[in-house]
Amino acid sequence: VIAVADLAEHGPSKGSMIIKPYGYALWENIQRILDLKFKEVGIENAYFPLLIPQSFLNREKEHVEGFAPELAVVTMGGGKELDEPLVIRPTSETIMYDAYSHWIHAYRDLPLLINQWANVVRWELRPRLFLRSTEFLWQEGHTVHETAEEADAFARKMLEVYKKFLVEYLAITPVDGEKSETERFAGAAKTYTMEAMMQDGKALQSGTSHYLADHFAKVFGVKFLNRDNQEQFGEQTSWGVSTRLIGGLIMAHGDDKGLIFPPKIAPIQVVIIPIGKDEEKENVLRVAEKISVELIASGLTVKIDKTEGRPGQKFFLWEAKGVPVRLELGPKDIASESVVAVRRDTGEKTVLPQSELTVALPKLLSEIQDNLLKIYNTRLAENTVRVNSWEDFKTAIENNKFVMAHWDGTAETEATIKEQTNATVRCLPFAEPAESGKCIFSGKPSKSRVLFAKAY
Amino acid sequence: VIAVADLAEHGPSKGSMIIKPYGYALWENIQRILDLKFKEVGIENAYFPLLIPQSFLNREKEHVEGFAPELAVVTMGGGKELDEPLVIRPTSETIMYDAYSHWIHAYRDLPLLINQWANVVRWELRPRLFLRSTEFLWQEGHTVHETAEEADAFARKMLEVYKKFLVEYLAITPVDGEKSETERFAGAAKTYTMEAMMQDGKALQSGTSHYLADHFAKVFGVKFLNRDNQEQFGEQTSWGVSTRLIGGLIMAHGDDKGLIFPPKIAPIQVVIIPIGKDEEKENVLRVAEKISVELIASGLTVKIDKTEGRPGQKFFLWEAKGVPVRLELGPKDIASESVVAVRRDTGEKTVLPQSELTVALPKLLSEIQDNLLKIYNTRLAENTVRVNSWEDFKTAIENNKFVMAHWDGTAETEATIKEQTNATVRCLPFAEPAESGKCIFSGKPSKSRVLFAKAY
Numbered sequence: 001v002i003a004v005a006d007l008a009e010h011g012p013s014k015g016s017m018i019i020k021p022y023g024y025a026l027w028e029n030i031q032r033i034l035d036l037k038f039k040e041v042g043i044e045n046a047y048f049p050l051l052i053p054q055s056f057l058n059r060e061k062e063h064v065e066g067f068a069p070e071l072a073v074v075t076m077g078g079g080k081e082l083d084e085p086l087v088i089r090p091t092s093e094t095i096m097y098d099a100y101s102h103w104i105h106a107y108r109d110l111p112l113l114i115n116q117w118a119n120v121v122r123w124e125l126r127p128r129l130f131l132r133s134t135e136f137l138w139q140e141g142h143t144v145h146e147t148a149e150e151a152d153a154f155a156r157k158m159l160e161v162y163k164k165f166l167v168e169y170l171a172i173t174p175v176d177g178e179k180s181e182t183e184r185f186a187g188a189a190k191t192y193t194m195e196a197m198m199q200d201g202k203a204l205q206s207g208t209s210h211y212l213a214d215h216f217a218k219v220f221g222v223k224f225l226n227r228d229n230q231e232q233f234g235e236q237t238s239w240g241v242s243t244r245l246i247g248g249l250i251m252a253h254g255d256d257k258g259l260i261f262p263p264k265i266a267p268i269q270v271v272i273i274p275i276g277k278d279e280e281k282e283n284v285l286r287v288a289e290k291i292s293v294e295l296i297a298s299g300l301t302v303k304i305d306k307t308e309g310r311p312g313q314k315f316f317l318w319e320a321k322g323v324p325v326r327l328e329l330g331p332k333d334i335a336s337e338s339v340v341a342v343r344r345d346t347g348e349k350t351v352l353p354q355s356e357l358t359v360a361l362p363k364l365l366s367e368i369q370d371n372l373l374k375i376y377n378t379r380l381a382e383n384t385v386r387v388n389s390w391e392d393f394k395t396a397i398e399n400n401k402f403v404m405a406h407w408d409g410t411a412e413t414e415a416t417i418k419e420q421t422n423a424t425v426r427c428l429p430f431a432e433p434a435e436s437g438k439c440i441f442s443g444k445p446s447k448s449r450v451l452f453a454k455a456y
Numbered sequence: 457v458i459a460v461a462d463l464a465e466h467g468p469s470k471g472s473m474i475i476k477p478y479g480y481a482l483w484e485n486i487q488r489i490l491d492l493k494f495k496e497v498g499i500e501n502a503y504f505p506l507l508i509p510q511s512f513l514n515r516e517k518e519h520v521e522g523f524a525p526e527l528a529v530v531t532m533g534g535g536k537e538l539d540e541p542l543v544i545r546p547t548s549e550t551i552m553y554d555a556y557s558h559w560i561h562a563y564r565d566l567p568l569l570i571n572q573w574a575n576v577v578r579w580e581l582r583p584r585l586f587l588r589s590t591e592f593l594w595q596e597g598h599t600v601h602e603t604a605e606e607a608d609a610f611a612r613k614m615l616e617v618y619k620k621f622l623v624e625y626l627a628i629t630p631v632d633g634e635k636s637e638t639e640r641f642a643g644a645a646k647t648y649t650m651e652a653m654m655q656d657g658k659a660l661q662s663g664t665s666h667y668l669a670d671h672f673a674k675v676f677g678v679k680f681l682n683r684d685n686q687e688q689f690g691e692q693t694s695w696g697v698s699t700r701l702i703g704g705l706i707m708a709h710g711d712d713k714g715l716i717f718p719p720k721i722a723p724i725q726v727v728i729i730p731i732g733k734d735e736e737k738e739n740v741l742r743v744a745e746k747i748s749v750e751l752i753a754s755g756l757t758v759k760i761d762k763t764e765g766r767p768g769q770k771f772f773l774w775e776a777k778g779v780p781v782r783l784e785l786g787p788k789d790i791a792s793e794s795v796v797a798v799r800r801d802t803g804e805k806t807v808l809p810q811s812e813l814t815v816a817l818p819k820l821l822s823e824i825q826d827n828l829l830k831i832y833n834t835r836l837a838e839n840t841v842r843v844n845s846w847e848d849f850k851t852a853i854e855n856n857k858f859v860m861a862h863w864d865g866t867a868e869t870e871a872t873i874k875e876q877t878n879a880t881v882r883c884l885p886f887a888e889p890a891e892s893g894k895c896i897f898s899g900k901p902s903k904s905r906v907l908f909a910k911a912y
Contacts, residue, residue, distance in 0.1 A: 012508075012512065012551065013505060013509050024500075025501070027503075028501060044477035046475055047474070049472035050506075051590070051591065052469070072507070074529060074530050074531075075529070075531045076527070077529070078525060078526060078528075079525050079527070098468060121507070134507070
């Protein structure tokens, strides 16, 4: 699907990915929208070095243990062996917090709200385009606050920013909640996550936000004089989403014909296919250009397919590429001053007057956006089950359901369930009410259901 | 200056740089404006891997010789020694053209116009913030064309895009021209450059555009069936600007008080300083907020300095940070419904009615923009000299002038002049007319003057 749609391909070195223009345009849209939302919250962008002294990572025990197997290490620089190897950032907590320790002096310097858009490298043995690659693009936000409450609330707030973005733009309603201890980020006190359901029923972790407490602050000396004039360690958060979101977008929507991009994130919202031979062609192209200019002026992204080839082939191609609306424009349409608009999601054809396109198309795109979210939500509801027995649990997981079940909260049970069914605790959903129950596996008491699923 | 203005600082590993929010905002502005201009020309963004197999670089002889001393090499990945070391991209010709060789089949696939915004690493022994750092941010455009004429013209066109940007936004008129063979990019047939004059009279290479002919195409197999159905190698270009532009911006403008940012690129265009004690303060802040909201709605970037501290200290700080206009707002101004506007470039104070700010300030900012360009152009004209004798040449270079002089075109003379005076041939300016003359050093014949200067 990714190859046909010309989104990305594998690069020459193991696990690497080349993001082609049509795929990169998705990332540009994601960046543009999220960056605006970050700035509305008061977050500023900065840029920290790619190369981190190995000793920085070694300073936080859990962190280095979590990332050590995935590191790419620079041992040669400028033609010489380096005294201290440099690690390509797998994430930037260590190098950023070292800087923060110099930047922060008193409570007046807080909160410090910084984000960076960057590439990171985590060695990947089983690469898969947009889901797992040795290098990927992401944003990582890193904040410092005066109190634990404020930091924890901020971590939750950023997860909410992400979730809203997924719902409103990607037409994906993720299950949001807290990670179990096993799945927590290396060095975090709490990890919040969004788990999206792919069309095959598997979960995709689509973004995480961590409340770090003062673990890193103690290691890197991020401290400040508080309002009582006492020295205190900063309370921190970090949060990120990556090009993985594109993988989620691809696998959450689409059909046998290929991709379906929600209009609000689609690189091309409307494609115009001019139809006609020889002498007709020039006139059709002229009208196509006129329509395109009007639509672009009204804020839509539009492409005219001027390549040679039969219209039917072009229909297939742009369907595969997930463009929400196709306009077919031939000599008859020119005569009647209309176009045929075809919805990618339903295949429905409508004849629209050319004079009304700048009103009719935004409306149509908005309907498509809503419909894709509706389809997603229906699928999520139909494939989420609540089970109370181990047999029902196994059947549900075999059928790739999102399973809400009781769990005793121990890492041992979690590991055994994973071993036997390949399902993991995706999160302790915020939406699950307190409910006394018994662990699906051990029978031990549980206070609330958690989300189990197979995951990417 | 950079530290006081809080733009950037050195990172922990040698030659690395942390770009702080105020500095990064400049890069965001540069990116946003240039990216739009690239897209107007039909260029699309993509993203290629950071890590390049060493063998790729080895394939082009000049290229590898040019970059070998500056490479950072990854020899360990995922806990194991790599079979083939990976180089962190110093530039991406090799990895991009390898991909292009698969993407391009026939003339219909051309021109291929691709850009990427990325970080690159070139080992740096004498780091200097924004000018020379081991890692820097840039964009690199890489295009393929059917003919040599088209490719060469495109390389020139992109230099023109850059130059216009420098003049219109950065208030810098660079001297544009072609590089001598010695200073040419490793692997290029022609290198076009923009050389900006810094306030000390030294030149800063501010952006380059290369016509690569088919050198790389032959090495990487970038070929296509042309209109005569013959297999042919692609004609290529590459072009880039980097965070070095921020260094240029800092050194081209400014005075004893610190930086002066041209309004069209300034991260903050207007800073409001509320003045007043205790009971007055609340009212002043309320009016400041009202003014700020109105100005932001009219498209300006505005900051209110709400920190504690004396107004005088704040004036100094925001002057040092180069904000084009300061608004002073105190109880008297509230009473008279006016503000005092202070220009950063001239220091001139004007009393403006609060009701007219959304008209008066854009006009004032536009005047500042024009004035900074005028000051730059005057300095450039006053410090550019045309000399005809070796003695005059040496004196002019000692006095840090841009020197237009005849040169015999040989690398030997170029090297000797550099050795004796520290001046290099910055470019063969497009604007220099054909003019018979004798080389300033060797006395041999020359057909046109070239630009000599000391350079960063």
